[in-house]
Every structure is written in structure tokens, then in C-alpha cells.
Amino acid sequence: MAEKVGIIIISHSYQIGEGVKALIDQVMDDVPLALACGTEDNEIGTSIEKIQTAIDQATGANGAIIFYDLGSAKMNAEIAIELAGISHLQIAAGVPIVEGAYVAAVESNIGKSLEEIMTSLEKWKVESM
Template sequence: MSDKVGMVIISHSVKIANGVTDLIGQVITDVPIEVAAGTDDEEIGTSVEKIMNAIKKVDHGNGVVLFYDLGSSKMNAEMAIEFLGKSDVKIADHVPLVEGSYIAAVEANMGKSLDEVITALEKLQLPGM
């Protein structure tokens, strides 16, 4: 079990989410990362249930950062956090999916706390995203 901050990649597309995790996996292997992408019937979209399950898989007591591609993904992420009642799950808001998740993986791999990972991501925030 990892003692590092976990990550969930939320996308409307399974291919996009898997591509992001593949990219990260080329360099970082010790950070718990899960994909929550597509709908339950393999279509484009997101699923609150998939997000909740992914959070549970990567939550080893050190917090979890959620990354999303589009606005409705964020809405479903917010609902998942609310349903789980988790205060140590944070959404990487206004952060580009690829760059943000990569930086977060590097930071988490160095043993940074959830707050330290979020602080590092604030430098990547884009206005109006």
C-alpha cells in the first residue's frame, strides 16, 4: 500500500484518461492513480459511481487529488466527494489535465502532502477554465 497522495483522472473519454495515465506511468510508478472515464455503458461521459470507486481505490489515508477534462466532469467529482463525505479529497480546479496530473504525480512521488500538491498545482491554474 502506498503512503503517497492518490490521484484520479476523470475524463469523458477512456482513451484520454488512459493516455494521461500511460504518460505519467513512463516516469512515475509509485503513486496510486486510477481512471474514472466514460459512462457505465462505454459511451462518452462521466459517472459519479466510477469516480467514487476510483477514489476508494487510491485513498490510502494521505488524500486524493481529482483531475477532470470538462465542466460536467467537475460537477460529478463534486457529487462523488459529497456522497463519500471526504474532506481529504481535492479537485485540481482550473488546472490543465495533462500538465497538472503529471506535476501532481511528481510532487506526490516526492512524498509531498495533499496541501503541498495542491499548492504546486496553483501555479498552473488557467483563468476561466
């Protein structure tokens, strides 16, 4: 079976990230999924190092999609992507973290491409994110 598109969750809260992962894990377990949630001490915040590790864990040949909760998480994701130098990573800007990550995981699980999943996520966008 072909490699699946990875899912990366960036949240300021360790517990939020674990909750999204638990939701996805209840329905599928073979989609690459990595968390970068909280600071190094799992306090509120984000960590570029955690994001880089998550990128390494979840990004295969078919790429990965990054979901985030707040604007500074997006900024740190952009920095981590630039440092990684990987072209097949997409940030799901404006897409709610729970709904978006779940939809992307389901579509990855059935073999959709990075581009197909990003197109599906367009309808979930919220302008204020």
C-alpha cells in the first residue's frame, strides 16, 4: 500500500493535542500522526524543536499537513518548515484543528494525495484563523 499523507498537530496545549490524537486513533491507527504540543515542559506554548521533531516523524514521501490552534503556532510552523527545507508540507491555515485533522486523517487513510486533501479542507476554512 502506498505511503499516506502525514498529519502534524501543533497546539499551545499538550492536552488539546493529546485529545485530537485520541479522537483520530479511535478510528484509524495507520496514518502518520505526530504532535508538537506545549513547551518542552508541556506548559502552555509552542516549541520549534517539537515542531521539527513532529515534521521528521510524520512527513514521508507523500508529505504532511500541519494543523495549529493559534497564530503564533502557525508562525513557528513556518519557521520549522523553512529550517526543514521540505517542499511537500502544507499548513492548513484557517482550518479548525479538530475537524481539519480528523477529515485529513480519514482522507489520508483512504489514500488521497496531499493536494486532494488540501482541496477538501478548503470548505472548513474560517477567515479569522
